[in-house]
Amino acid sequence: MFMAETRRFEPALRGQTCLNEPMSRHTSWRVGGPADRAYVPADLEDLCAFLRSLPESEPLLFVGLGSNLLVRDRGLRGTVIFTHAALKRLDLQQRDGAQTIYTEAGVAAPKVARFAAMHGFEGAEFLAGIPGTVGGALAMNAGCYGTETWEVVARVLTVNRRGERHERLPGEFRIGYRSVQATAAGEEFFAAAWLRLRPGDGERSRWLIKELLQRRIDSQPLEQPNAGSVFRNPPGDHAARLIESCGLKGMTVGGAVVSPKHANFIVNAGGARARDIETLIARVQETVLRERGVTLEREVRIVGEGE
Numbered sequence: 001m002f003m004a005e006t007r008r009f010e011p012a013l014r015g016q017t018c019l020n021e022p023m024s025r026h027t028s029w030r031v032g033g034p035a036d037r038a039y040v041p042a043d044l045e046d047l048c049a050f051l052r053s054l055p056e057s058e059p060l061l062f063v064g065l066g067s068n069l070l071v072r073d074r075g076l077r078g079t080v081i082f083t084h085a086a087l088k089r090l091d092l093q094q095r096d097g098a099q100t101i102y103t104e105a106g107v108a109a110p111k112v113a114r115f116a117a118m119h120g121f122e123g124a125e126f127l128a129g130i131p132g133t134v135g136g137a138l139a140m141n142a143g144c145y146g147t148e149t150w151e152v153v154a155r156v157l158t159v160n161r162r163g164e165r166h167e168r169l170p171g172e173f174r175i176g177y178r179s180v181q182a183t184a185a186g187e188e189f190f191a192a193a194w195l196r197l198r199p200g201d202g203e204r205s206r207w208l209i210k211e212l213l214q215r216r217i218d219s220q221p222l223e224q225p226n227a228g229s230v231f232r233n234p235p236g237d238h239a240a241r242l243i244e245s246c247g248l249k250g251m252t253v254g255g256a257v258v259s260p261k262h263a264n265f266i267v268n269a270g271g272a273r274a275r276d277i278e279t280l281i282a283r284v285q286e287t288v289l290r291e292r293g294v295t296l297e298r299e300v301r302i303v304g305e306g307e
Contacts, residue, residue, distance in 0.1 A: 013050055014042035015086070023075060023304075026082065027066035028131065030225040031274045033075025033304065035061075041086045044104065044191060048163035054079065056161060061303060062189050064106060064133030068140065068227050072304035073274045083135055084108070087191060090115055100154055100194040105135030109142070112195070113209055122200025123152055128209045129216055131228050138190040140299075141180050145212060150175045154196040158188035165191065178232050178299055221259040224267035230281060231264055231296040239296055240264035243284055246291050253280040278302060 017039050023032030041047035054060065059078025063069065087106035092099055101121070103112050109130040116124035126147040130137055137149040138156060150170055158166050166188065174181040182188060216222065231239035243249070243263035251258040255272030258280065259265040266280055285296050 013053065014046045015050060016040040021080070023066075023071040023080070026063060026080075027069050027071055027227070028225060029066075029070060029227050029268050029272070029274075029277060031073070031268060031272055031277065032071030033073045033274075035071075035076040035080040036078055038080045038082060040082045044087060044089075044159075047081070047087065047191070048159055048165065050081070050163075051159060051161055052163035054161065060161070062105075062135060064136045065108065065131065067132040068136060068142075068300050070227065070274055070277055070300055070302045072278070072302070072306040074305035076304045084133055087135070089192070092119060093194065095154060095194050098154075098196060100196050102192060102194050103134050104192045105133060105138070105190050107134050108132070109134060109137050110209075110213075114206075116195075116197055117202050117205035117209060120199060120202040121197035122205050123147075123197040124195065125205055125208045125212060129212050134193060135190045138193055139180060140178050141175055142178070145215075148177075150180070152195045152197055154194045156190055156194070157192040158182075159191045160186055160188045219262055221261045221265050221267050224259075224269060226259070226265050226267045227300050229264045229299050230266050231284075232299045234294050234296065237294070238264075242288050242292050242294055242296070246287050248284055248287060251280065251283065253277075253283065256280045258284065274304075275306060278306070 019037055020034040021038035022034050024030050039050055041050055061080045063080055063082055064084045083106035085106060087104035089104045090107050091102055093102040101116055109127040109132055112134060113124045113128040126145045129144040130142045141148050141150050143149060153170055156168050158168055172183050233239050240263040248258050249260045249263050254276030255268055255270050256276040257267050257269045259267050266277055288294055288296050
């Protein structure tokens with residue numbers, strides 16, 4: 001009996017592909033050389049199809065709002081996937097007998113904070129102070145004002161390089177201060193999360209969000225391109241205090257400056273290159289180690305090829 005060959009047909013990709021895409025357009029420092037290829041998926045289904053189309057050996061980087069990221073001046077080899085405004089679904093869902101907030105990885109963290117308050121939930125207000133997407137917040141356990149991202153995560157949705165989806169529980173990750181490591185085998189990327197929050201007073205949450213945002217405006221150099229906190233706080237201390245105690249506020253390399261407003265911020269004061277910022281980061285680390293005996297660990301991620 002003749003058996004027809006079974007073939008798997010992939011749907012046509014619906015996203016947008018760009019070649020030699022300048023990463024300076026996609027990072028909050030406004031620096032960085034070109035990526036060989038960039039892809040903006042149409043949605044989660046399209047992302048999975050695109051991942052299946054890539055060779056296993058293709059270098060791959062997921063980027064949301066480009067905060068907490070320094071791309072070197074010669075750019076990136078391989079493919080960058082932009083999730084912001086692509087993985088943007090945000091709604092309420094029933095999971096495990098409770099109402100949760102479902103948010104895809106490309107949603108800006110402050111938008112989730114406002115959505116939670118609008119629907120009468122408390123506990124997500126801190127997300128208003130995180131200048132990135134949910135995907136980035138999950139990847140680094142971002143936090144501020146005493147709360148961290150994974151404290152409100154019920155479960156996450158990941159995708160691997162074969163475009164396969166997996167639901168994971170927090171117990172499947174080693175979660176620490178600004179650190180998240182998967183215990184599952186293989187490389188997976190955060191695609192979405194279900195957040196479990198407590199019912200509360202929406203008006204009070206909106207007031208608290210406003211208060212936190214004003215605190216950011218008052219204490220951080222938001223008027224200049226920056227990537228948020230450059231260094232992790234060492235145990236029992238603050239990176240900003242250590243840097244300021246060494247007299248490093250205002251220290252300059254090219255167009256990169258240690259912010260006079262907040263010592264744990266490096267700003268692009270105009271015309272900075274990635275090389276300037278990376279050099280300034282290293283000089284701050286060297287000075288604090290020499291004068292205070294403390295090794296500052298970077299919170300920002302540095303990728304790509306330098307000059």
